[in-house]
Amino acid sequence: MLSGKQIRLSRIFGTASRRALVVPMDHSVTIGPLGASTHADQTAAVLERAGADALIVHKGRARTITPSRFGSMGLIVHLSAGTSLAVDQTRKVLVGSVEECLALGADAVSVHVNVGAPTESEQLTDLGVVAAECDRLGVPLLAMMYARGGIADTGNTSVATLSHLGAIATDLGADIVKLDYAGSSQKMNAVVDTCPLPILVAGGPATASDDAAIDFGLQVVESRVAGLSFGRLIFGAEHPHRVASTLADRLHREAIPARPLTPALELA
Numbered sequence: 001m002l003s004g005k006q007i008r009l010s011r012i013f014g015t016a017s018r019r020a021l022v023v024p025m026d027h028s029v030t031i032g033p034l035g036a037s038t039h040a041d042q043t044a045a046v047l048e049r050a051g052a053d054a055l056i057v058h059k060g061r062a063r064t065i066t067p068s069r070f071g072s073m074g075l076i077v078h079l080s081a082g083t084s085l086a087v088d089q090t091r092k093v094l095v096g097s098v099e100e101c102l103a104l105g106a107d108a109v110s111v112h113v114n115v116g117a118p119t120e121s122e123q124l125t126d127l128g129v130v131a132a133e134c135d136r137l138g139v140p141l142l143a144m145m146y147a148r149g150g151i152a153d154t155g156n157t158s159v160a161t162l163s164h165l166g167a168i169a170t171d172l173g174a175d176i177v178k179l180d181y182a183g184s185s186q187k188m189n190a191v192v193d194t195c196p197l198p199i200l201v202a203g204g205p206a207t208a209s210d211d212a213a214i215d216f217g218l219q220v221v222e223s224r225v226a227g228l229s230f231g232r233l234i235f236g237a238e239h240p241h242r243v244a245s246t247l248a249d250r251l252h253r254e255a256i257p258a259r260p261l262t263p264a265l266e267l268a
Contacts, residue, residue: 019221050244057075075104077100094129113146146165146180200228
């Protein structure tokens with residue numbers, strides 16, 4: 001029988017390639033409004049038409065989006081928050097529950113962890129607590145893992161560091177992990193080889209042009225990652241539909257070289 005996690009994951013990784021374009025728009029808690037009051041709803045409409053597989057927003061923002069936008073696009077609700085106004089900008093706290101997200105119709109939830117931050121222990125605890133709740137309720141968990149501080153010897157995006165972050169996400173119960181790019185397909189594949197979870201690669205800061213965003217995404221998907229988690233590179237683009245549709249088309253075109261989901265979560 002299919003588990004709740006399998007059914008919900010199929011809404012995100014449901015294409016023949018089992019690869020996904022996920023667009024995070026949780027930035028407004030951190031940096032402020034991303035646009036007009038209708039920005040999230042309008043962007044969701046664009047992303048659905050472009051073939052994006054899932055959108056990540058906070059629980060309150062999800063209520064501002066027309067439900068029909070999620071007819072062919074998954075909803076991931078973000079449970080972590082922290083602002084650029086804080087003394088410690090690396091601190092993330094939980095601001096919701098998995099049950100709340102289910103009530104909103106979420107297909108998955110996400111948690112942000114800054115490893116190496118002063119509050120690392122609290123953030124790791126939160127990840128473990130949410131993972132247990134997700135297991136109980138049959139909800140997939142996306143762990144957004146970032147290296148922050150205390151790792152000068154290896155670097156934030158080295159194979160060793162990214163592999164360590166993937167191991168943390170795996171060991172603490174996540175189902176999908178989001179990581180920074182290692183810098184080349186060869187290095188990213190080395191990370192993939194250490195991690196049993198599907199890996200989504202973060203987009204990072206906005207680029208100088210839409211073409212630069214597309215070029216970066218196409219470079220990343222030459223590796224064996226399970227997809228992209230591009231936010232500012234898409235909603236901050238001059239032509240978001242063009243960027244999103246180009247990347248979605250490439251991801252969905254062929255299964256190689258994507259890593260399948262873990263055996264326990266393999267889709268039927």
